[in-house]
Amino acid sequence: MSRNRTRLGIAGATALGLVAALLTGCGSDGDAGGGVTKLTFAASTFGDPGRGPKLTAWLDEFNKSQDKVQVSAAAVPYPTFGQTVLTQMGSGQGPDLVRFDMPEFEAAADAGLIAPLDKLVDVSKYDLIKQPDQFMVHDGVRHGIIFEASNYAMFYNADLIPTPPTTYDQFFSTAKSLTKGDVYGLAFRQTEAEEAGVWQDIFNYVYGFGGAWSDGKNLTINSPENLKGLQAYKDLYDANVIPRGADAATFRRMFAEGKVGMELNNGGYVTATRGQNPNLKFSVAPIPFPVRKQGAILAPIVINEASEAKEEAATFIRWALEPQNQIKLQEILGASSVATTTQRSAEALEETPFLTVFDELTESSLPQIVLGFEAKTPDIRKVVVQNVIAALQGKVDLKSALDRAQQQATELVS
Amino acid sequence: MRRFRIGLTARIIAVLVVLGVAVFPLYWMLVTALSSNADLFADRPRLVPDIGHFGVFVDALAEGKAAGWLLNSLVIAVGTMVLSVGLGIPLGYALSRFSFRGKAVLTLVLLFTQMLPEALMVVPLFALFRRFDLLDSLTGLVLVNSAFVLPIVALILKGAIDGIPRELEEAARADGGRPFTVLTRINMPLIAPSIAATAVIAFFHAWNEYVFAVTFIFTPELQPASVGIANFIGELGTPIQTVMAVAFLFTLPAVAFYLLAQKYVVSGMTAGAVKG
Secondary structure, three states: OHHHHHHHHHHHHHHHHHHHHHHHHOEOOOOOOOOOEEEEEEEHHHHOOOOHHHHHHHHHHHHHHOOOEEEEEEOOOHHHHHHHHHHHHHOOOOOOEEEOOHHHHHHHHHOOOEOOOOOOOOHHHOOEOHHHHHHHEEOOEEOOEEEEEEEEEEEEEOOOOOOOOOOHHHHHHHHHHHOEOOEEEEEOOOOHHHHHHHHHHHHHHHHHOOOOOEOOOOEOOOOHHHHHHHHHHHHHHHOOOOOOOOOHHHHHHHHHOOOEEEEEEEOHHHHHHHHHOOOOOEEEEOOOOOOOOEEEEEEEEEEEOOOOOHHHHHHHHHHHHOHHHHHHHHHHHOOOEOOEOOOOOHHHHHHOOOHHHHHHOHHHEEEOOOOOOHHHHHHHHHHHHHHHHHHHOOOOOHHHHHHHHHHHHHHHHO | OHHHHHHHHHHHHHHHHHHHHHHHHHHHHHHHHOOOHHHHOOOOOOOOOOHHHOHHHHHHHHOOHHHHHHHHHHHHHHHHHHHHHHHHHHHHHHHHHOOOOOHHHHHHHHHHHOOOOHHHHHHHHHHHHHHOOOOOEHHHHHHHHHHHHHHHHHHHHHHHHHOOOHHHHHHHHHOOOOHHHHHHHHHHHHOHHHHHHHHHHHHHHHHHOOHHHHHHOOOHHHOOHHHHHHOOOOOOOOOHHHHHHHHHHHHHHHHHHHHHHHHHHHHHHHOOOOOO
């Protein structure tokens, strides 16, 4: 009995000690010392194999270039990046610098969570690329600088497809003929768990068939052109030419292993694919849909309005905009563009001849937002994706799904 | 005798099947972690681990990140377990033994908290934790996990205490025992299996928790393994073998803990189901 009491006493004391230690000692102020301001930079790209480590090294170059500001990568997992960072920023916390995707950028700008850059960065000093840069300014206020602009194109496995398709019919028949055994002709996202990814994918089908999510004033989700584009997307799904249920991480790995023939993806995928399989023979062509219009990933870098070190954060942005650092960033990002006009090196063009395909698509590429309803894009996206997936799964016909999405989204924005 | 043998064989087969179903995900993680890129999507998937690729575990641990994540998870899980069970015992005792106004309502409210999804509470709790300077600390995660698991811990322990005859306590009190002494010396040893069961529940809740951890922690060094593993999932690519290797390591401490506690758990789960 006495031994039991002793044991109980020791266990209790240990437990109390542990709790006390937890309640007093494990917090982190994350603050700086020695006159150095420490900043955090959140970007989902830090997690990309191939690009992540190079981007971290690029940050180190900034840190070595001066001794006042230190920028470190904040690790926020990609699947919940937007939700996590917006929650943190909405409560007056979060990273000092953020690389957003456009839907979250628009929502954050509209909510006043992003610091205006007009007084912090003199953009007249830099040769910014106008087409993507126009989306960084709202009502005359600049909220971001392009960190990465990446046009969508068709990636194809050159060993499986010697000549890339140039029409949708060829695209469909190529996908069908390649699908055999453990090889699939095509891959795209088709589950609600990857809502943002599905939105990116269907954007190309909608705009590539002459549709649009809005006319700038009214939503046009159920327009005949959109129906046509999304029917093309659904036809491919119904034809079983994609690895159904596979998420992007899986089918991209399959592409890198030669198990998927084609994918519509953005320029950033070049480096990521090489990072996974340097020996893969792949190439890129414009998306073979009737209209030459496709999505573009525009990823602005912004300063958190809640940051206590905005000037120091701007120091980093100014450093990033310097020509030599833009060139390095572009080389890391692969086929993506950066904020300013940069020339691709002869070595880069020799190594990746299809880089010019991406560059030629810049004028016909659009950010994946709903024009006129930019800040509401995440909400509209949710409604559209839910209804389109319901149609894919056969719960409702596609036209009814789009009518329903139109109605629900209109209620959201009115 | 023959019927007995057939029955025994059937039971052994049934146990092996159930065991296989339970262990298979763990085994498959190991096989995937130790597969080559070509094996991952081969026509016929590899069924046995390729030890030649063991380096993936070494690489995963080499940077020290994964070990740090696991340690953070352990601190959070043990902290949550200690705090929620420590508070759940007196709460369960009070609900079982004391009569007070609003007792039924309180019990219902405790049940109601179990119906709230975590995602619903992230924003209000974030604001609250910011005010109390509890963000970006393991302390904050211990508190929030304890808050979520405490009601179920208390209700299970209440059920267990309900099953102890009051006469035992009355005898102890007649010998001069105070309420705290009665609780610790009489009740706690008798409900030890239930305490073990609730400890397991609390530990696993905190060990697996993701939503609060990903939102409340900003410093990479403080992230638990549930968030650390998700960091491998990139926008354009995911190192599947590395993810599986770290996920496999992530399951091991939890499995070990459960094996240590499991002999108490089953009896604890059923204790209090029928009043004594």
